[in-house]
Amino acid sequence: MNKQNTKLSRENAIHEGKAKIIYKTTNPSLLIQYFKDDASAFNGKKKGQIEKKGECNNDISSNIFSRMESDGFKTHFVEKLSAREMLVKKVEIIPVEIVVRNIVAGSLAKRMGVEPGMPLSIPVVEHYYKDDDLGDPMINRFHMIAFNLATDDEIDYIEVEALKINEWMVNFFDRIGIILVDYKLEFGRSPDGILLADEISPDGCRFWDKATKEVLDKDRFRRDMGKLTQTYEEMRHRVLGG
Ligand code: ADP
Numbered sequence: 001m002n003k004q005n006t007k008l009s010r011e012n013a014i015h016e017g018k019a020k021i022i023y024k025t026t027n028p029s030l031l032i033q034y035f036k037d038d039a040s041a042f043n044g045k046k047k048g049q050i051e052k053k054g055e056c057n058n059d060i061s062s063n064i065f066s067r068m069e070s071d072g073f074k075t076h077f078v079e080k081l082s083a084r085e086m087l088v089k090k091v092e093i094i095p096v097e098i099v100v101r102n103i104v105a106g107s108l109a110k111r112m113g114v115e116p117g118m119p120l121s122i123p124v125v126e127h128y129y130k131d132d133d134l135g136d137p138m139i140n141r142f143h144m145i146a147f148n149l150a151t152d153d154e155i156d157y158i159e160v161e162a163l164k165i166n167e168w169m170v171n172f173f174d175r176i177g178i179i180l181v182d183y184k185l186e187f188g189r190s191p192d193g194i195l196l197a198d199e200i201s202p203d204g205c206r207f208w209d210k211a212t213k214e215v216l217d218k219d220r221f222r223r224d225m226g227k228l229t230q231t232y233e234e235m236r237h238r239v240l241g242g
């Protein structure tokens with residue numbers, strides 16, 4: 001990829017979200033994701049800043065996407081451009097958040113009335129309608145088709161792919177001493193087919209240390225557990241060294 005083909009300009013921001021800014025580039029099929037230090041939780045009700053989060057998440061996500069690409073997964077990742085910028089292929093995001101769970105935690109513990117920490121006998125894939133105003137409600141395959149969010153074939157592909165990604169992710173994180181509890185994926189349509197998009201970082205995953213069960217993700221921010229920058233740096237250190 002020729003870096004000269006891309007141009008970063010703040011005037012070219014096409015979306016500012018809770019954790020990232022998306023910039024157009026001079027190449028219409030490429031975008032830049034700029035990773036901010038802003039942190040939010042509980043559907044934006046809790047807001048803050050985590051020093052260095054942006055650069056850690058860019059490093060972690062770029063590293064994971066490039067390993068996945070080498071292992072044959074189709075992602076939007078092109079290259080890491082700078083500390084906080086990732087060059088990606090532009091996709092049309094399918095407005096459904098795919099959550100994959102290996103261990104009970106968060107909203108599943110509440111919904112099923114069980115304590116967090118129970119391993120699931122099979123990975124559980126859930127769908128949430130990506131709409132902040134509605135609080136990302138949980139939906140199923142029927143809603144996705146009835147409301148034209150995705151086709152039957154697209155849902156088939158995404159579910160199979162999410163389970164393959166899960167196998168890869170569980171293995172990778174296990175090797176670096178992390179239990180992968182659950183996480184959120186986003187997929188998008190592109191001329192190259194459906195690609196894994198957005199980011200894979202402690203913002204959208206639950207990571208527990210294998211030995212100590214210490215929480216190493218954004219739950220530390222959600223639950224005011226402290227050591228925020230330290231946690232993101234620890235995950236960066238483990239992922240990059242893995
Ligand atoms: P949000 O918008 O949910 O607050 P972010 O701050 O992470 O989230 O903003 C990033 C936005 O960019 C998300 O809406 C995400 O769906 C979108 N996105 C991620 N990857 C791509 C891509 N390759 N092409 C187009 N949009 C993308």
Ligand code: UDP
Pocket residue numbers: 097099105106107108136182183184203204205206218
């Ligand atoms: N998640 C996310 N974005 C969302 C909702 C969930 O990244 O809008 C991730 C979250 O970090 C966790 C997993 O998806 O790793 C499952 O989240 P859960 O449904 O338990 O909701 P939470 O309790 O985190 O709100």
